[in-house]
Amino acid sequence: MASSNATPQGATIFELNNGQKVPALGFGAMKKGGGTFPASERDYVKSLIAQAINAGYRTIDTSRLYQTEDLVGQALRETSIPREEFTIITKLAPSDTHDVRGAFERSRALLGTYIDIYIMHWPQGFDKDDPSRPLDPGESPTYIEVYKKMQELVGPECGGIGVGNFTIRTLEPLLNDPGVYVVPVVNEIEIQPRNPNLKLVPYCLENGIRPIAWGPLAGGISSQYTNTTTIYDDPLFKALSSKYDLSAGTVILSWLVQRGVIVVPHSSSPTRLAQNRQLAELTEDEMQELNSFHEKAGRQRVTDEAFFDFGWKDTPGKGRTFMGWSVVDLGWEDEEGNWLT
Ligand SMILES: NC(=O)c1ccc[n+]([C@@H]2O[C@H](COP(=O)([O-])OP(=O)(O)OC[C@H]3O[C@@H](n4cnc5c(N)ncnc54)[C@H](OP(=O)(O)O)[C@@H]3O)[C@@H](O)[C@H]2O)c1
Structure with missing residues (x-):
């Protein structure tokens, strides 16, 4: 399935709860900077997707919001690689x-x-x-009602359905709802060294839901989200880079795949696309050190950063909300501000 230029770890295939087999190392088809980009850049963005396919990536993550679905489609038609080798996520x-x-x-x-x-x-x-008004958590269509409709899609045109940015708080009612008969195959969430999701990842895996890490590199060295020198200049990442002769970013991807997580990093660089397929097998101690990295570097969600200001608002009676929901509604924190993920 995956091409031979990857290390065994880089060629890892995960099986989902419905039997779908998915290459763990995917490509994020969101242009750096977000979904909106000028029409003059469309050929360039399509060339990045084609470049990733040529580098061996077979899992491709797109969405309506990234405005790249048509470009992914064009790249698939223009390659000689059979369609069934790909896992297309939207x-x-x-x-x-x-x-x-x-x-x-x-x-x-x-x-x-x-x-x-x-x-x-x-x-x-x-x-x-009123497309500018976010719905409250209990307002119809609730996410459970929406998910029930998604269940009806599964068939020849839709291999599996999943959720994104769900937490234990939002997954539990979904999984316990009597009308939910399809367990989500995946949950695509922000996971990166300063937001490792040490509770949510095992919860998903125990329930048969494969986590997908978005923004796994926290946006990389020149991140659009945040200052990432705390990660990329840290002695731990420098030591592991040097030991395995890999970039710090590739060490991060190795840590995530070894935890059972699908990763969808973006890159515009053919060199980094190739390097990121050389995943290492880390020792148990190294895995533990990486799991606890956030304790010394400080926890940080990139979703809290200014890049995502389009979704954050002060909502009367609720405080700070992201697309209408507080961090408690989202299940990111409890009422006292303790992280729940
Ligand atoms: N579901 C959601 O809500 C959601 C939200 C955001 C993103 N996503 C998905 O997640 C994908 C990835 O997210 P992202 O692009 O925001 O963040 P990311 O993958 O963490 O970071 C991408 C950046 O990292 C750099 N990079 C690549 N390899 C590197 C390495 N080995 N070391 C250091 N830097 C490296 C790239 O720069 P170069 O181009 O110079 O290589 C690129 O600018 C998106 O494309 C999208 O598919 C999903």
């Missing part, structure tokens, strides 16, 4: 939760092919008649 946007079937069909048309994994991008949705 997502239901929060603004489309009132029209699950319609949104799925639009994505499928843009891709020009079936969708391997269709993810609810966030648990939040927006008002059908």
